[in-house]
Amino acid sequence: MKGAVELQRKIYEGGIVACEAEMEEKMSMNHYMPTRLITGKGCVKKSLEEWKRIGDRLLIVTGRNSARACGALEDVEEALKANGQKWTLYDKIGQNPKLEDCMEAAKMATEWGAEGVVGIGGGSPLDAAKCIAVLAANPGMTREQLYGLAWKNSPLKIAAVGTTAGTGSEVTKVSVITTDGRKKSFHHDGIYPLLAFGDAGYTMTLPEQFTRSTAVDAMAHCVESYFSKAADGLSRNFAVAGICLLLEVFKKIQKSGCAAMTYEDREKCYEASIYGGLAINKTGTCFPHTMGYLLTEEYGIPHGTACAVFLPEFYAYNQMAAPGLAEKFLQDIHAGKEEWISLVESMTPECRVSIPEEKIAKAHGRWENNNSIMKCQGEMTADMADDILRRILR
Numbered sequence: 271m272k273g274a275v276e277l278q279r280k281i282y283e284g285g286i287v288a289c290e291a292e293m294e295e296k297m298s299m300n301h302y303m304p305t306r307l308i309t310g311k312g313c314v315k316k317s318l319e320e321w322k323r324i325g326d327r328l329l330i331v332t333g334r335n336s337a338r339a340c341g342a343l344e345d346v347e348e349a350l351k352a353n354g355q356k357w358t359l360y361d362k363i364g365q366n367p368k369l370e371d372c373m374e375a376a377k378m379a380t381e382w383g384a385e386g387v388v389g390i391g392g393g394s395p396l397d398a399a400k401c402i403a404v405l406a407a408n409p410g411m412t413r414e415q416l417y418g419l420a421w422k423n424s425p426l427k428i429a430a431v432g433t434t435a436g437t438g439s440e441v442t443k444v445s446v447i448t449t450d451g452r453k454k455s456f457h458h459d460g461i462y463p464l465l466a467f468g469d470a471g472y473t474m475t476l477p478e479q480f481t482r483s484t485a486v487d488a489m490a491h492c493v494e495s496y497f498s499k500a501a502d503g504l505s506r507n508f509a510v511a512g513i514c515l516l517l518e519v520f521k522k523i524q525k526s527g528c529a530a531m532t533y534e535d536r537e538k539c540y541e542a543s544i545y546g547g548l549a550i551n552k553t554g555t556c557f558p559h560t561m562g563y564l565l566t567e568e569y570g571i572p573h574g575t576a577c578a579v580f581l582p583e584f585y586a587y588n589q590m591a592a593p594g595l596a597e598k599f600l601q602d603i604h605a606g607k608e609e610w611i612s613l614v615e616s617m618t619p620e621c622r623v624s625i626p627e628e629k630i631a632k633a634h635g636r637w638e639n640n641n642s643i644m645k646c647q648g649e650m651t652a653d654m655a656d657d658i659l660r661r662i663l664r
């Protein structure tokens with residue numbers, strides 16, 4: 271025990287904040303998540319009272335087709351209609367949402383007098399909804415003010431309805447938005463969704479490629495979080511729970527493809543994505559995500575796949591930097607090294623890009639003083655990141 275431990279706890283709406291410096295060494299479970307998470311079949315339509323908490327006038331934010339195609343948009347509209355809530359729709363969010371689109375949607379929200387923003391979709395519409403909620407509450411805000419967290423007013427209320435099983439954005443305070451061709455994130459307690467709905471039924475119609483790329487995104491969140499220097503006992507438990515669920519499903523997909531997935535398998539992936547979100551809330555991600563952004567920006571590789579191709583290198587790095595932890599990881603997930611890596615690789619179609627030396631040199635500065643790189647075990651350097659790129663992308 272570290273001296274006289276005085277554990278101060280403050281109970282907030284849905285979470286507990288504990289003072290890290292005063293925690294016992296063995297007890298390490300700092301957590302804050304003010305999001306009301308509601309899951310299960312039909313949860314969107316069954317939660318009318320909850321929907322009333324988001325405001326009377328709303329902006330719904332979606333991608334171009336998927337929210338409608340999977341039935342989620344219809345369910346949300348039905349719930350809002352039953353409550354007499356009014357909404358308008360912005361349905362132009364693409365993959366890797368752009369800041370300009372968020373600004374356009376925020377203008378629409380302001381003109382409509384929106385009190386809340388409802389994101390429906392995968393990571394892109396959900397992250398965009400968070401950004402729009404900030405921009406709409408702060409008309410005229412510049413990009414620098416947005417990313418610098420210089421917000422005068424609190425963001426509008428946010429609800430998130432997930433339609434993929436990977437991002438975990440429903441339960442995080444992170445928004446990743448593309449600006450000037452670069453994916454850039456901001457983190458703030460003010461963008462935790464007030465409400466998050468997780469109905470795995472919406473993921474049943476996801477095509478094979480999206481199912482795989484989103485599932486490996488969840489895997490990357492869990493694995494990166496586990497090995498982060500910022501991890502604690504609670505976040506590692508979240509990460510392990512997510513990985514074990516995913517490995518069960520990956521075994522099935524490796525054998526029979528995504529077409530063989532049952533509703534229960536889809537639920538396992540969804541549950542794992544939530545665990546991943548809860549884990550990275552504490553830790554953020556490590557180098558697979560930072561370096562994966564480069565592959566998405568330069569080669570259009572889907573986000574989850576772009577991150578997951580770095581996982582074997584990430585594990586090898588941790589074997590070198592933190593051998594005891596790397597060993598414990600295998601015990602925790604009840605799998606051998608070759609087994610879990612081959613399952614991850616079976617989910618990620620081979621990354622067939624080669625990256626020229628000029629691009630490696632140009633990206634070098636990105637790895638310096640980068641938060642996610644600094645959170646890796648040991649002392650990871652930008653030169654090490656260059657070498658990892660060379661090994662993977664040749």
Ligand SMILES: [Fe+2]
Binds near residue numbers: 491559573574577
């Ligand atoms: Fe991710």
